[in-house]
Structures are given as structure tokens and as C-alpha cells.
Amino acid sequence: MMVALAMAAVLSLSSASNARLLLNAHFALDAEREYVPMVGDSLASLVGELDGESTSRAASDRVLAALEERVKRTSCKPAKPGDTQSQPHDITCGGPDVDSLFPYYTALRQARTPAEHDRHGRRFLDAYATLLRDAPDVDLTRPSEDEAADGLLHVLFPFEAWDEKLNIPRPDVHYPLVPVCNLVVARAARCPGVDQLRKQIGQAGDESDQRLFCIKEFSRRQFELYDQCSE
Incomplete structure (x- = not known):
């Protein structure tokens, strides 16, 4: 009887562990x-x-x-799925x-x-x-x-x-949550005022504000794909 109860407990634990893994998998995707x-x-x-x-x-x-x-x-x-340690x-x-x-x-x-x-x-x-x-x-x-x-x-x-x-x-990643800002800085690397540009991005606000600022900068500036700077 005790063995049966122990086996049931192990199976229950394993099932719960796998259920948590499945839940975590879907949560991660969401x-x-x-x-x-x-x-x-x-x-x-x-x-x-x-x-x-x-x-x-x-x-x-x-x-x-x-x-x-x-x-x-x-x-x-x-x-x-069978590995409860995953x-x-x-x-x-x-x-x-x-x-x-x-x-x-x-x-x-x-x-x-x-x-x-x-x-x-x-x-x-x-x-x-x-x-x-x-x-x-x-x-x-x-x-x-x-x-x-x-x-x-x-x-x-x-x-x-x-x-x-x-x-x-x-390109160097200065803004891990705002890829467009990394793009603008990379394309402006050879341009005058790139340090000022970085400062302006930092002062723009949070990630959402920085993204909007960099989108405007990308649209305003004319870049030759990484080869030269022209404005």
C-alpha cells in the first residue's frame, strides 16, 4: 500500500512538473x-x-x-517531455x-x-x-x-x-531594445555630429520615445548604405 502511494506521488509530481513546463512554454511564447x-x-x-x-x-x-x-x-x-529536470x-x-x-x-x-x-x-x-x-x-x-x-x-x-x-x-549595439537607433547611429558613424546624435537619442526619453526620435532621424537623413555620409 505504501509503495503504491509513493508511486502515485511520484507520478503526480512528474505530471505536475511537465504541466508546468508546458505552461511555461506557452507563457514564453505569449x-x-x-x-x-x-x-x-x-x-x-x-x-x-x-x-x-x-x-x-x-x-x-x-x-x-x-x-x-x-x-x-x-x-x-x-x-x-520525459525529463522532469528540463x-x-x-x-x-x-x-x-x-x-x-x-x-x-x-x-x-x-x-x-x-x-x-x-x-x-x-x-x-x-x-x-x-x-x-x-x-x-x-x-x-x-x-x-x-x-x-x-x-x-x-x-x-x-x-x-x-x-x-x-x-x-x-553594428555596435548601444540601444538593445531599440534596433532602429542602432541602425541610425551605425549609418551616421562617418557623419559629422554622430556624438551629438547619440546624446540626443539618450535625452529623447524612454525606449518608445527613442524609437520615435530615431524613426524621424532615419527619414530625415539621407544615407548611402554604410559607404558614405550625405545629408
């Missing part, structure tokens, strides 16, 4: 929705349109809408395989003229929206908290990894 605006900043930075009125911005919005819908129907589970970040999620978009990203990053950049940017955004909407699920491993705060979104939008493949230098 929490990542907070990072969707950062995806918008990154996409807008890539296509070079941040004024909110352009066709490219509309295409970015379609990507974000498709992302929101995809996240709603995405399920996650512990990577090792940590909440050991999670596998269903999602689209974004590797097929790497050629689109390459064409965009290697564009040599504004017309090429605009054309490839639109194709890139359209391909992303289609993939998020229609591609079948594959198993994706969500990175741990210390690898990427945005978890699954870091896997769905692996721009840093793609830049490494293309040997594109990573």
Missing part, C-alpha cells in the same frame, strides 16, 4: 509578442523605409500581421523554416543602387509574409534566455546569423 514591434523596426531598417506611409512600410505591416496570426496558432513543448527554455516550437528566404535577404543586402534596394526589399517582405502565412510547421528550437530575449522570433528572423554568413559587420 510573452514574445511584446517583441513584435522590434521585428517591425528591424524590417523597416532593412528596407530603408521608416516614414509610415510608403509601400514598403505597408509590406512590413503585412509581415507583422502574418507573424501575429502565426504566433497565435503556434504550439510549443518541452524538448524532452528547464523552461528547453523548448521546441512548431514554425516555418525561414532558410528559404536567405537568397532574398542576400539580394537585398547586396543591392548596389536605391532602385535595386527598393525592388529586392519589396520581394523580401512579400516572401516573408507568404512564408509566415502558408509554410508548414517544422520543429524549431527556441533559444535560451541568455542567447536571445526574443526567443522564437530570434529563430524566425535570424538577421544577425545571416549577416555573419554574408560577412557583414555587426
